[in-house]
Amino acid sequence: MGIALTRVFVTRSVNPLKISMLDEISWHGSGATRSGAHVFVSNIHPPNVNYFSNMEVPLSLSPALQNLPFRPTQTHESRHWNSLIKHHTKLKDDHAILDTYTKMESSGILPDTATLPLVLKACGRLQAIDRGKKLHNAVLDTDLVSDIRVQTALVDFYSKCGMLMNAHKVFDEMTDRDVVSWNAMISGCVGCFEYLQALILFARMQNGNLKANSVTVVELLRACGELFELRLGKEIHGYCLRHGLFNSNPHVDTSLMGFYLKCAPSVASLVFEMLDSRNSISWNTMISGYVNHGDYLKSLELFISMLIEGFECDSVTMLVVIKACAEYGNLELGMQVHQLVIKFGYSNMHIINALMNMYNKFADFRSSYELFNSILTKDVALWNSMLSCSIESGFIDESVSILTEMQLDDIQINERTLVIILRLCAHLSNGLVNGKSLHAYAFKIGKEKNTYVGNSLVNMYALFNRVEDATRVFTKIKVSDVISYNVFISGLVYNKLKFQAWEMFIQMLDLEIKPNSQTVTSILAAFDSGEFFNVGRSIHGYVMKCGVQIDASLNTALTEMYINCEDEETGRGLFEKYPDKDLISWNSLLSTYIKNNQEEKALILFHRMISRVKPTIVTIINVLSLYTQLSNLPQGRCLHAYTLRRFSSLDRDLSLANAFITMYARCGSLEYAEKVFNSLPETDIVSWNAMIAGYGMHGCGDDAMMTFSKMVKEGIKPTQVTFVSALSACSHSGMIHKGLVLFHSMVQDFCITPERVHYACLVDLLARGGLLNEAKDVIETMPMAPDASTWRALIGACRIYSDTHMAKSAFENLIELEPTNAGNYVLLSNIYAANGLWSEVKNLRLIVKNKGLKKPAGRSWIVNKSKLYFFAAGDKTHAQSDKIYKKLTFLLTSVKEMGYVPDLRWVLHDADDERKLARVSSHSEKLAIAFGLISVNGGSPILITKNLRICGDCHEFSKYVSKLTKRIIILRDASRFHHFVDGSCSCKDYW
DNA sequence: CTAGGGTTAG
Incomplete structure (x- = not known):
């Protein structure tokens, strides 16, 4: 993937990789931040620039007009062009309108008052910014520019093109304004997401004694819906009733429903009930309202009533119902709707897209793929769906080629594309490189601060343990939502930064972003030991007080928290009382018991579990780890037999097979471990590591080394973990020389930078071999501070070689790291005792007694x-x-x-x-x-x-x-x- | 000048 994805980008003109090289250096610097901010502003907000400076053409007549005598009166020719534009408008052919206008322009003829708005409208719809501006420029010196219809059309054109400032400028310069022009300005604001601005304009309009008409009301209702302004929306509802706007204009009726669906859903169905006449759009509004609220059954019922009452459904109905079928899980109905789509010939891109996603939800990738190929013109949304469908189905290589094809088709990827590929990167072991180039690309196109893109970047970086990068992106997100916080908090917890996670949770409450069940589930994972009991319990209190919905995973998280914080009774109570226990609930309680060394409880739970639900591979691996801990070989073998019956073989899941290898090795049966290993049609690095570790712990150093060589010969690259097992195998078998050679080879041949554990192994190896001074040298020269187990290894060897002096100095280092571990004192005491230093022994005993330390019970x-x-x-x-x-x-x-x-x-x-x-x-x-x-x-x-x-x-x-x-x-x-x-x-x- | 619609976290 790493190489392939790179190749995709390199071959195309848009080259995020190139960008990444530049920006990886620069985006950390402050200079880049400034330019980044600029990119952002010009992409998301309408540019905040002076109206006139935005004009590309000088404020004079166009060259064509300069050379020709101006012809203000309607000639036969101009009448012909004007009527042609009107004709194209009727046919909704925007391109033809613009083409016609071009011809007119070259003849030096301007459209008339009635036609000019039509042309501007077409420019707005096609986002033909330059054409529109040029047209504006052309009429500046004419009477047309003071015509109210033309001015209104200009307001409309500019706001449609996202140039709200220009629209305001035209609007402010108008000497005379009617309802229609006010509406255009208000609608422009709403279209540019400036809802508050729209409401303010409405207030100004009322001051001018102009009455809102149906169009005004429709725009205002949309603004209220977006702002969750329930009160104002209700007042507008009242206004509609008083002025006869309700039940007379279908636009108003539908807008009211749309508003209530956002702010007070139950009122929406009342409004719908009260409608004298309904059309397909009002039906669609209700159906999609239910879909958006997750009430898929109701939406489907409504669809059926629509059919029964004899309403014709249009392509939007199909679209919404397809989504409802997918979410509700009703493939059969979905396929019937698909047939209707074919029958009515509604195969547009939206519908195909919805169908693709539906089939993919039902794990039918083939149908999605065929649908995708069935349509000739594809936009970026369709490609995005194709990408996410193939990723979801696990076709990684295919999704890379889809990306390639996308670039070959000159599809401009958008922020959703970025989000989809970033998710893929986050899940690939070598995805960080690509993730970073995507970050650079996002930065370049000004999407770095976009909520969705930012969220995905935070998630990707957190999963690759790049907390700093994740934090940097998180703080840059312009509008953080719950998901931003969820992703960031769970990323912090994943990287064991509990305190920071908690701070973010508090920050979220301060900013009044309401945590949802997933937020709480993420943060609870941080509270995994007794010291967090109070804070964990306070979160539970928050959940109850603020009515956070307790789903199965939240209940599971609460259960785990209580058990980890040593309140087993409360935790268990939550588990038992929860009605919708799923497999995850069972599995996680099981693993929590196992983690907390409550073996008996775990076993009883497992037996209760298999009488109620079918255990999964996860369950088996959990229980196996329990048997491994307990050395319960007979039960382990039983579970092996059970697993073969339930899943027919171990081949289906390598991690399962590997868990069996580990279990057999750690339960004392190298023979069975070998049998499982040799029976595997395919092995991975974990299988080999398990075998090497197994041989090592049984003192079979030669077998461990032979296995290591065999593995390398088969082309499997050893990892850091492999070397920990192999080095300790040498150590346990007294193979000092081989161990040293191995350590060297790890660095030289396998390019693995030794970590703390590897140095600990090296110290152990040397010290056991009697090379105490060399071991100490390693400790003193290793590039990072040694941990407790390194010092312990040295002390252990001091016992064998009766070096009380070195033991003492090592011990002093050790208790600095682990002051409360009684076992460390025992270790030193034993060495003193063995050498007859009884007063030292007594001294140590006193320290242990005074400190109140207790050795864990053997x-x-x-x-x-x-x-x-x-x-x-x-x-x-x-x-x-x-x-x-x-x-x-x-x-x-x-x-x-x-x-x-x-x-x-x-x-x-x-x-x-x-x-x-x-x-x-x-x-x-x-x-x-x-x-x-x-x-x-x-x-x-x-x-x-x-x-x-x-x-x-x-x-x-x-x-x-x-x-x-x-x-x-x-x-x-x-x-x-x-x-x-x-x-x-x-x-x-x-x- | 105006109502309903597809692709975006783990």
Whole structure:
């Protein structure tokens, strides 16, 4: 896509890429901002320039007229031209009017008072600015210029062309004004979105004792509708009733309905009921009113009544009804309307466009495509639809060629095109480059500050983690709407900038932009831990107070917020009470429980869920991550079988297959992980990463490296993630040299800039290998500040090599980063203890005690016959507790005879030796092993999982037990797998 | 001088 999109632009005359190079440098500078602002003003607003300076032709007679004697009287010739223009006007052929006028001009004949307005009108409709101005110029020295009809036509022409200042100028210079000229000026303002200006003009008109007629009323109602001026609109309604304008002029009737549909929808249907006579336009107004309010059923019912009452529907009816069918989800009716369209021959661009979008909504891309090809003249809107249809259907390459064709057809792309392509860029991994060129292009054509374009740019930048760029664009948007704030807030939350997101939410309230359910859903995602409980709850309060509609996703967000903020009961209550729980509600509660380590609740929920709704791939991946966390291999295998039944294979979704690979590897079964991996017809980088990480954590460094080489050989490019797994695999297997080579190769051959994690891996690798000083060098010279895990890696190695001095200095750095992590103190204490520095040990204990720090409770568990058995240190809650302790006592006695000596240094809390011995003898790992030996069938390995890193004493103990019982014990701790076989461990005591 | 209409966020 990256290259292709570039190519599209490069081949055409409009070349955003070229622009981007210039503007990427300049739009950050202040100079560009000024010129940008100018571009913006001239594009969106009518230019604020002097009327006369805008005249291209000097204020004199045109050259043709100068050479000819002026002929003011109606000749036979001029009568012929004038009547010809009138004829073309009747036929609504604007081009013919202008052509005729050109011929007239070259004969030196001016149109008469009656004809000139017709020509100006045609100029206005065709946006023929130059022709109109020239015409104005030509009549300046004639009597025509003081004719009220001509002046009115000029007002109309200028406002139609967006040159409101010029219109005002002509209007202000009029000596005599009638209702029609006032109307023209008012209508001009409304046409240029200057609604307030229109109302002010109306006030001026009333001062001049002129009465509003039906035309005035129609324009005023539109202005009131746009300004949500309900009161003034109602007064105008009253005026219509008093002056007999209601039920006598269909324009007025329809405008009233249109106004009420905007400001007070229920009144609109009352007005409609009261109409003496209806036409297709009044029906269409009502139908489209319902569509705009999202009441598609009502709109379709109204359409049916229209047919029953025998009204003829026109192409607009079709258009609106097609949209209603699409939104309501009624393909059958939509296709019937399509047949009507064909029958009546209404195949214009609008209709084709609506039909394309309808079919695409029903996932029928083919029909959309055929419709698109069925029409010969296509405007930019049609192309835009084609683009968004193909993107929506996932045809990325095709949409690029559509873009190419668009450029080949010389279609001038507009802001909607930009929005559509920007959305595509935002979703392509390499879309940032193209997104930036589109930004430059938007800037160039003065659309950067457009609300829609700005919103899309903000979204695109935020998704590429370019918060600064997103912020810059956001602040430049001229008129920010709810969507601008939604996009920006969710972008900030996505980039973990919670505080800024909250500030934006407050700003939005200050500016009285009412947050909708999506705003709240986005901001709630920021409040994901206990400290945000109050602010999260206040948002819930806001939702209730201000009546923000609670849809399924908002309810889900509220539920998640409460559970993340440790108020599970309220969260759960919201979930249970919500009537329209969808799959997303179930999936997200499930994943929230999993994230918050509420495994049992998650499992119960999953079983309840599958009895009610059909789980999706997302559900499976969620539950898999739960089984992975829990090392629940038997359940993982069951889920594998279930998934094969439900989705027939894993091939359909690679992320699903990859989740299975990870699950098997982390549940201790490399064999099954390999089986899944080898069965895949296609693999991606994640599959390979999962295998490399799997080998690494089991201490199979050679397999990890072989997999790495194989992957590179198959042409798959390793990512940063790959190197984290591969480097730590080397580290865990003591392959120092290979690891160093790999690190080098990452930079040299794969052009990957090492990040913090990679340096952490490097430090770990060197330090474990005994190269403590080299490791320290890395820490001191790495380009970014080391994080806690880097220092921890160094301290861990200091334990193996008994370097208390370095351990201490590393520790000081570590607690600066993590002052409240009790585990860090344990780490140092163990090193002091191992080296007999008892006073230091005591000192550390005191610090921990004074600070009130607590080590998280150690938990070990084991799966037996698909059931989980959890153990804490000294746990006696298990049903077979007596048997377990009996077995443990037996094991302890036996291994002591083999040479095992309990190592009391692993008890941090101060106590006498006897208590320490009791404590270390009932560690959760030991209890789990004892239970495993009495419950797991002989022969199969005993698989134990621990939430923290294994205790050193338990590690020794496990080695002896494996020798004593001739059983394989596989223990997964927080950092890796330990395979205990016949008295030794796969980690080679190297952990 | 005037009423209803297609393509635009995640």
